[in-house]
Amino acid sequence: MSKEQLLGLATGVVFGFLLQKGRVLRFDKQVGAMLLKDMTILKFMFSAILVGMVGIVLLSNAGVISISHKPMNLGAVLLGGILFGSGWAVMGFCPGTSIGALGEGRWHAIFAVAGMVAGAAIYAELYPFLKTTVLAWKDFGKIGLAETIGISQWVVVAILWVGVIALFFRFEKKRL
Amino acid sequence: MKWKTEDGGWSPYAAGALAGILAIASAFATTKLLGKTSYLGASTTFVRAAGFLEKTTASERVAANEYFIKEKVRVDWQFMLVAGIFLGALISSATDKSFKLESVPPTWKSRFGASIIKRAVWAFGGGVVAMIGARMADGCPSGHGLSGMMQLSVSAFVALALFFVSGIITARLVYGRRA
Numbered sequence: 001m002s003k004e005q006l007l008g009l010a011t012g013v014v015f016g017f018l019l020q021k022g023r024v025l026r027f028d029k030q031v032g033a034m035l036l037k038d039m040t041i042l043k044f045m046f047s048a049i050l051v052g053m054v055g056i057v058l059l060s061n062a063g064v065i066s067i068s069h070k071p072m073n074l075g076a077v078l079l080g081g082i083l084f085g086s087g088w089a090v091m092g093f094c095p096g097t098s099i100g101a102l103g104e105g106r107w108h109a110i111f112a113v114a115g116m117v118a119g120a121a122i123y124a125e126l127y128p129f130l131k132t133t134v135l136a137w138k139d140f141g142k143i144g145l146a147e148t149i150g151i152s153q154w155v156v157v158a159i160l161w162v163g164v165i166a167l168f169f170r171f172e173k174k175r176l
Numbered sequence: 177m178k179w180k181t182e183d184g185g186w187s188p189y190a191a192g193a194l195a196g197i198l199a200i201a202s203a204f205a206t207t208k209l210l211g212k213t214s215y216l217g218a219s220t221t222f223v224r225a226a227g228f229l230e231k232t233t234a235s236e237r238v239a240a241n242e243y244f245i246k247e248k249v250r251v252d253w254q255f256m257l258v259a260g261i262f263l264g265a266l267i268s269s270a271t272d273k274s275f276k277l278e279s280v281p282p283t284w285k286s287r288f289g290a291s292i293i294k295r296a297v298w299a300f301g302g303g304v305v306a307m308i309g310a311r312m313a314d315g316c317p318s319g320h321g322l323s324g325m326m327q328l329s330v331s332a333f334v335a336l337a338l339f340f341v342s343g344i345i346t347a348r349l350v351y352g353r354r355a
Contacts, residue, residue: 001256004210008253011202012260015195015216019261020268022191023181027281034340034347044192045321051196052326056203060327065203065213069329070314080313081335085342087306090350091299092281094317095310096218098303099258103265106278111296115303116219121226122304123311127243134312145328156328168189 016100019044025100027092027109034089039176046164053160057153069144075137076130091115184272199326206253214253215323219316221258222307223247287351313338 001009019025022044032038059065088094091112093101098116101109123130146153179187199216206214227249231238238244269275280295288294310316313335315324321339324332 005256008256009260012257013264016261016264017268018195020265021186022188023185028283034343043188047192048196049325051193052199055200056326070331072331080309081338082342083309085339086346087302089343089346090302096318100265103262104269105275111299112303115300116307119304119307120222124243
């Protein structure tokens with residue numbers, strides 16, 4: 001195994017371990033969040049974002065790591081986001097958690113995985129067509145939120161911290 | 177707030193915060209060791225997996241496909257990351273006794289019955305739609321939701337909001353309010 005592959009594997013093992021310990025790999029937790037009844041996956045996700053973004057902003061500002069924004073391609077993000085959300089609700093897994101669910105014995109996730117591999121193959125076939133239609137509509141490029149609205153990254157970070165912590169208190173109060 | 181869940185899991189806040197530290201460490205490690213910053217993600221791996229599978233029957237087709245050429249069908253860092261997720265979940269669940277062979281998810285069963293075929297058809301269909309969406313949006317809840325949000329990308333804010341809005345509406349329609 002190459003260095004690249006080994007590093008990926010090691011990172012994935014820790015990631016999968018944490019996803020499983022947080023109990024976010026379950027169909028019931030994913031659908032529970034979408035039915036607004038069990039916010040476990042949001043607690044996990046936003047805790048990761050709050051902690052992670054501080055380090056990412058610090059390290060990228062120090063020039064240690066580089067930022068790679070995904071393009072804000074309007075048609076792609078809008079239509080893709082809507083399609084993903086509806087498929088996610090039916091399947092009850094996202095790409096990463098489906099593989100993790102297999103690891104904790106929930107073998108029915110294999111059908112979701114098979115569907116996603118098929119979806120990827122279909123997307124590859126559709127790509128030339130999409131490139132001249134949905135993807136060609138309007139591309140704002142690889143943009144960051146702070147630069148776009150012209151404020152400091154730390155202001156965005158602070159607002160997110162305050163907003164998300166308030167949300168967490170609400171989850172706990174309502175026992176979600 | 178409890179540190180342990182009833183079934184021996186960890187508080188999702190604690191596990192999530194540790195995943196945040198992992199994301200930082202991983203961005204740092206990939207930059208130092210591989211020379212290029214890589215962020216956690218999962219959905220591109222499904223493209224590569226599809227490419228590998230298609231290659232077994234139609235290798236010329238894969239070689240000529242613009243999207244497979246763009247994403248490069250190879251076992252890269254992210255591919256192994258996704259394989260690692262399987263292993264990590266297996267290790268964690270086997271050591272805290274939460275590993276359980278399950279043929280149909282419990283809430284699905286209470287709503288739609290125990291038929292594996294029915295679950296398989298819906299899960300497959302959902303998977304097809306979700307992956308077309310993820311590739312179009314260029315990310316999933318890992319790539320956009322975690323990595324994009326941590327980098328404060330505009331696309332991540334929009335995509336994550338849409339994932340949930342669309343997910344909430346669809347879940348209402350499919351499972352109803354009683355599920």
